[in-house]
Amino acid sequence: MEVGQLQRKFVDYTASLFCEGFLDEQFTQLQQLQDESNPDFVVEVVSLFFEDTEKLLNDLTRALDQQSVDFKKVDAHVHQLKGSSSSIGAQRVRNACIAFRNFCEEQNTDACSKCLLQVKQEYSLVKNKLDTLFRLEQQIVEAGGAVPMVG
């Protein structure tokens, strides 16, 4: 594919992510921070996010599998996840976390398990989307073009 097409595809895809609520303007902020002195900022931060989230999701799964659930710990993990997701602008993940925290306060194990599933789902969705996005970026760069800024 030639550069122009790739770039258009990239722009459309990004816009759709915003429209569908997967990302919010915090992500835009991140993109703004990327410049010559920090060319891979977004990818780095997002990879860090993926790593962190995967670990957190594992911890959460394990914590909710216990006989007597330690809601404090669960809440702490979800808090972390909420913080991370809002830092990079993963809006839907963040919203799922907010709901999750409410159920943690109520100490409702079943609801929490459901929320966890929800969070996992949202996370895997946004991960796929972001992976696709980065691949598109890479393709553009390989094709010799510049990645357009979507404001």
Place this chain on the structure above:
Amino acid sequence: MESCNCIEPQWPADELLMKYQYISDFFIALAYFSIPLELIYFVKKSAVFPYRWVLVQFGAFIVLCGATHLINLWTFNMHSRTVAVVMTTAKVLTALVSCVTALMLVHIIPDLLSVKTRELFLKNKAAELDREMGLIRTQEETGRHVRMLTHEIRSTLDRHTILKTTLVELGRTLALEECALWMPTRTGLELQLAYTLRHQNPVGFTVPTQLPVINQVFSTNRAVKISPNSPVARLRPVASKYMPGEVVAVRVPLLHLSNFQIYDWPELSTKHYALMVLMLPSDSARKWHVHELELVEVVADQVAVALSHAAILEESMRARDLLMEQNVALDLARREAETAVRARNDFLAVMNHEMGTPMHAIIAVSSLLQETELTPEQRLMVETILKSSNLLATLINDVLDLSRLEDGSLQLDIGTFNLHALFKEVLNLIKPIASVKKLLITLSLAADLPEYAVGDEKRLMQTLLNVVGNAVKFSKDGSISLSAFVAKSESLRDPRVPDFFPVPSDNHFYLRVQVKDSGSGINPQDIPKLFTKFAQGQSLATKNSDGSGLGLAICKRFVNLMEGHIWIESEGLGKGSTAIFAVKLGIPERSNELKLSFVPKGPANHGQTNFLGLKVLVMDDNGVSRSVTKGLLLYLGCDVMTVSSGEECLRVITQEHQVVFMDICMPGVDGYEVAVRIHEKFSKRHERPLIVALTGNTDRVTKEHCLRVGLDGVVLKPVSVDKMRSVLSELLEHRVLFEA
């Protein structure tokens, strides 16, 4: 040879006599020989005889006597000289021994006699000891009975069981025919038959207490024998041929709880006795023995003690049950009250929200409508809509505020504000209405009134508006003067409020505001009612009164929250009134460098856009947020160091760091604590880095806490580039950041 003049035995004449003598002598000799033998034999048998050798002597004496008599046998006929010699020897010996024996006996016989006396004495003693033992045995038996009875009686704490058991056990121990207990009635004037041993259902016999026999029994604590014919002893029809057994009656003291005073033992302070009547079986020869009477007395005492224990226990159990009931009831009441309060709060919150939303919509849209092209009539209508809806909105807020004030859940929004500007604004707001009514309003601010103060600006304005508004409302003409000054402690003390002790301190001052009007005045009797909600005095209920009556009540509560006091003085109807209030406000520390809390709308003031080299420390335990914040700051040109824990932060922080961004929502770490430690570490203001909190929620509590701990600002996560830029520039320009 002389002729033998011895009497020749003339066998034919004295032969018979000779023969008899001969035979007797023989038998005597025999007896004399056999007696010692018998003696020896029996003495040998007995072990106790103490005088053996006396016996030997005696034996010898008897044997010799016998020998003598035996030898005599030979002397009846012609006997030779040998026989005569033997006879003489025997006689001599016999004489010797008998004399000695006789002498001996003189000594021995008194001894023997005394033995006999001793024997008699011992026998008497034995009889006496027997008697005494009998007595002791009876006493011991009595004691045993008493112990057993007491044990039985005291093993239960139930009154009825005690009394019943007493009767049963007494009946058993003493083998009584009948045993009855008479209890005093409530009035104490009669004794009622309460329990009997044999009759299962005692009919309610009563006897008056003042009978002589009863008095006799009650007057002593001993068991008294009474006649079987007395009314208390006649339990069965007397138509019997029996000789009734002896009857004994004893009093049983009934002790009440109140008798147990601490300093005074209930010796004879009790007036209530029960009567216990005991009857021996009729037609038996039994009589009451002393030890039985003693037993009865002891038992009566024990019964009294057991009864009082039972009474005390009953009392305490009843009290405990009562307390438990009360507790349960109180708990229920408390929970109901809590539920009610919660329900009310929920309702109010919902109502406020539900009613507020459409209300605000109306207000918003009406104001927008005002901006459009309208005909004058339409404009008037819209204005009316706006005014009414504003009033309604205020009312809704007032009600909510009041209810929150009532249960103390209202908290003041403390902030720094411009005091002078506040007064001017109030004046501006009130001026239009006042000029319509042609009232003159003057404002005088004291010279030493600080320009800036720390307090709840919104509520202070509300209070002021309310007070001034009232002044305007109730004045038809004349003037209204509004004056404010810093109060010295003396002028604050109102003799009518003795418990208001204003204590000015270094960072606080008391603001005293006086609003004097020349209006309709208030009847001094109505003044206390003014501050109670929904109460409207007669004179206040004018046509113009459109207040809900809540205004002053709310003001009073706000003023109280601000640790102040509000009161109204008036000399009477038509003489105008003065409303005065004093509130405690804080003195802001950095009064010179203060920025107004109103963030100017419009494009952000960029100020410093170049933060090159600004040393910043970021403390956040979330890796992702940390890198984002770091990237942000790097983008803005700062020199960023990141730490992920409080300890690390305190370790690496130096004077060179100018700003610290700390996440205060870190679980397990108290960001506030870290801030306090940083303050401690850098005591001088100019050395200390500015500390800004990054948090996911900025509610009042958090902000207050941050202010209290000494943070210089609060920023909501996530931060955009522009926001970070403005935050930093504000920080560096003013060294403080209050986010609106």
